[in-house]
Amino acid sequence: MVCLGLCVRIGSNCLIDILCQRPDSAFMSKPDYLPSGFIHTLQDYVAERALPAAALQEEMSQCLESPSVPAQKFCELLAAVWEQEPVSALGVRLGLAAKPGYFGVVGYMVSYCGTLGQALARYHRYQRLLQHGLVSRAELKEGALRMRWTQSVANTPLASEFSLAVFVSLCQALIGRAITPLRAGLPFPKPQDVGMYQALLGCPVDFDCSAIELTIPAHLLALPISGKDPYLLRLLEQQAQALLNQLPQMDDAEAGASFHRVQEQILESMKNGDVSAVAVAAALGCSVRTFYRQLRSAGYSYRGLLAHTRHTLARQYLADPALAQTDVALLLGYSEQSSFIRAFRSWTGMTPGEYRSHLERKAGSAVR
Known part of the structure; x- marks a missing residue:
């Protein structure tokens, strides 16, 4: 699950607002949770591919009855789908099908922002409502925004692929158009079919990285969000802030x-x-x-x-x-x-x- 901490200002060519969200060391060995809405991508894939996985579908439906799912459980569900159909870059395929609503109240909130840059800033501010076990960093330099993040629990290759693709899908859904990243990186060894990753993400992909990485053109941050609604944004942000204060x-x-x-x-x-x-x-x-x-x-x-x-x-x-x-x-x-x-x-x-x-x-x- 991607919960990337990010706060950027457009128009600067230097290193800016590098923000790290570091969970305490005690948490690293504790359970973490993700919005259960992401399970919809797995369910839809199993149904569309007509995979013989009735028991798995039932298990996923039960997980969807709760707003959150343990990160470890989500990794197990990803692995179960791969066992049904072990195709290359499965996590990327699944992640690209995600929708903003799967992020819960934070997903709806960023959907009502004015620009992609504003949405990503709010994403950072309220990311604790999504996931705790996260370390993230963002750097805006020389016309590109480079983002890096690691996940303490959801850190399997499939989960890392999914996390990268989910973030790309969110950005695309917000601005209502496809985006072409400049580069992507994944923290596991180079697979045989690198071409599939590059074809799906539309950019060169590095492997054996120390973190999940994504670089996009900085000008995308100024693009408007089609669903902009200041009133709904204010209402949802009030709710999110109130909940954040209570954590x-x-x-x-x-x-x-x-x-x-x-x-x-x-x-x-x-x-x-x-x-x-x-x-x-x-x-x-x-x-x-x-x-x-x-x-x-x-x-x-x-x-x-x-x-x-x-x-x-x-x-x-x-x-x-x-x-x-x-x-x-x-x-x-x-x-x-x-x-x-x-x-x-x-x-x-x-x-x-x-x-x-x-x-x-x-x-x-x-x-x-």
Whole structure:
């Protein structure tokens, strides 16, 4: 899975903003998680090729019931597809079929940015919502953007191929046109059929590299994104920032990953209005008893986590005058506005309407 940390400014010919996201050493041996949406590329490939893999399809469908999948499990699924059809550059073929929506809230958010450069900057800012076990670097120099990244868990040859191709696919989907990289690199020995990699990626490909590498022309960063929508971008960025602020700074990365998966599933469950512990636990594939026990071991209660998530997002949403109170209630998974009003009063001591009036008075005072 590619979660490339990147922040660039266009128009400079020098080394700029080299940003490294380095997970702590304790995390390197702990589980990592990816958005489960990437499994759709595997499912589609198996179906399109009519491969005799009914059990594998069922296993992938079960993994899709959760918003995240362990990186190790994703590597195993990639290997299982390759065993069904051991073709050259399979990871590249699969990755090029990925869509922005497979990246979750971050994918949707970057789809509404103005330019590719802006999208990649936000991608960096919120990459912790996608994957922790990552080290990345970007360099803009002499008219080219060179990107390098490594993955502590999803580091098999197939996963590395997939990661490289997924990033190319994301960039192409954002600007609505094919891109021709200047060069690519992969961290495994040179295969026999190098030509297939070069044909699929459209550029020279190096092997035995120390990291996954991709170099693209810098002018691509200025290209507009066809789905630009400032309002939706602001709304999704508010949600992403609120979630990022909530991520626990834990030494125990496994506990942190569990927190992240629960929070992701709460967001998913808000869409259909059922954020009960039973529904969330079932979506995560565990019993309610196990679900509660895992949360307790990480120092959380489900009721507290749900309330904190709703409270944080409610304040973000109510600060947006374009959203009606009924819309805010629905976004937070409340079937009735009255339930939202009672909950908000218990959090803040005022109703949503009173809170908005408070924000308006505060803004008016600042203007004066």
